[in-house]
Amino acid sequence: MPEHTYFLKRSSHNTYLLSRQLVGRASAESYTHAICRGARCVEIDVWPSDSPEGFVVTHGYTLTKGVSFKKVCETISAAVDSLGPDAWPLLVSLECHVGAEAQVNMVNILKDAWGEKLVIGRLGTDSLEQLNQVTPRDLKGRIILMVEYYAPENFADIEAEEENNGVDSEAFAETIVEGEDLPAVLVGKIEQRKISDGLAALGYYARSWKPSEGWLQQELIDPKHILINISESLILSLLPAQLDPLIDHGLLHLRRIFPKGTRIRSSNVDVLKFWRNGSHVVSLNWQTFDTAMQINESMFVASPGWILKPKAQRLPDVDSQKLRLRVQVVGMSSLPLLDGYEDKVCDAYVKAQLLHHQQDQKWKSQTVQTTEEGDAMWNETFEWEFVQDELAFIRLRIRDNRRFKGDADLAVFCARVDVLAQGWRIVHLLNMNGERSGATLLMHLGITCITDQLL
Incomplete structure (x- = not known):
């Protein structure tokens, strides 16, 4: 059983985008931001153009401005170098929309930019390869490229794949896209997808397949190192009926979830739903610090970007207990207010949520x-009872009661219940851009087991 299937990876979708999906701007520096913040899976979409390179990184069939593929690769290389040789490996999902001839130049750019960090072909001894036991520890400091693989049968030819849902590709077939440090480029109709042998060789450990109906029941033996690359909609169509088969399948093959194309405002999927079904890589739009990104941030904080799946997904017969979480929320200090608060005060309350696989509370x-200094006192206590769950999260939001204008989030704290430090705590609150707000919250947490009977 390949060890890498035991891990969840922190992932970024459309990493090159600075803002909106349809009319935003692409930038190579977005990769530096994501990788240095812990992303261990990033995405590059490459399209044909009339630039000197012959292709550009952009969001196809949109008005998004593009960026040089070479510059993106060099930026990724520098970001990986900054992490040091002991950093856990980086997965790069390559969505290739250019023809086989142009891919020769792409391969040369990848090799030149990434050098020895790029995993090319098979590593290790034949015996290890036969056992399919190349581990993440064998690939520290390295870059693993995901390259699309088109099987001769059983898997769909995805000329019109679901990620384009809601977007009229014909309407954008002759769109002029201005590039960063590039002349205007033409994103036009592309030839039927084909991956050259040279590019395919770079994806040896991450052969990215987009499956057709029935993939969950198929025995995927050859080729090795299959990575199931599938949309959120297709996975959701299998739930809840196929939950156990999805978890079991995730112990044999890596699985990456990408959001549907209709998320044009860079909203995100319910990340917990996909971690709970055994998926390893859930690609999120980092441009939006919504609930999914808040959970993602707290899930991987202080980690190398790879963490173990819950024991219930890795080990047989894992017992769970019933727990009681008791939280005393005392008060808040130094909350900075948004623009427009002329009186420098607001009507603040705390909204708490337990995100749990059985029932949210x-x-x-x-x-x-609040005072003009941004302080507030509540000194209130609440309790929740629930079955132990490694993917249970607590989220506390400081909200402004605007009455008839609609309440607004001002700051947030989110944490995985399993790793909460008990007792008195002063926690730092993040603003709604995912940055330290300067505000702190004083609270007391206690977790007790309320039954000796295992559930």
Whole structure:
């Protein structure tokens, strides 16, 4: 059983985008930002153009501005170098929309930019390869390229794949796209997809297949190192009926989830739903610090970007207990207010959520007016009872009660319940861009087992 199937990876979707999906701008520096913040799977979409390179990194069939493929590769290389040789490996998902002839130049750019960091072909001894036991530890400091693989049968030819749902490709077939440090480029109709042998060789350990109906029941033996690359909609269509088969399949093959194409505002999937079904890589739009990104941030904080799956997915017969979580929310200090607060105060309350696989739970404090320094006192307590769950999260939001204008989030704290430090805690609150807000929250947490009977 390949060891890498035991891990979840922190992942970024459309990494090159700075903002919106349809009319935003691409930048190579987006990769530096994502990788240095812990992303261990990033995405490059390459399209044909009339630039000197012959292709560009952009969001096809949109008005997104592009960026040089070479510059993107060099930026990724520098970001990986900055992490040091002991950093866990980086997966790069390559969505290739250019013809086989142009791929020769792409391969040369990849090799020149990434050098020895790029995994090319098979590593290790024949015996290890036969056992399919190349581990992430064998690939520290390296870059693993995901390259599309088109099987002769059983898998769909994805000329019109689901990620284009809601976007009229014909309407954008002759769109002029301005590039960063590039002349205007033409994203036009592309030839039927084909991956050259040279490019395919770079994807040996991550052969990215987009499957057709029935893939979950197929025995995928040859070729080795299959990575199932599948949309959120197709996975959701299998739930909840196929939950156990999905978890079992995830112990044999890597699986990456990408969001459907209709998420044009860079909204995100319910990341917990996909981690709970055994998927390893859930690609998120880092441009939006929504609930999924808040959970993602707390899931991988202080980690190398790879963490073990829950024991219930890796080990047989894992027992769970019933727990009681008791939280005393005392007060907040130094909350900076948004622009437009002329009186420098707001009516603040705490909204708490337990995100759990059986049933979410909620709690809300009273509303109090903050001081001009951004302080507030609640001194309230709440309790939740629930079955132990390694993917249970607690989220506390400081909200402004705007009455008839619609309440607004001002700051947030999110954490995995299993790793919560108990007792008195002063936690740092993030603003709604995912940055330290400067505010802190004083609270007391206690977790007790309330039954000796295993559930």
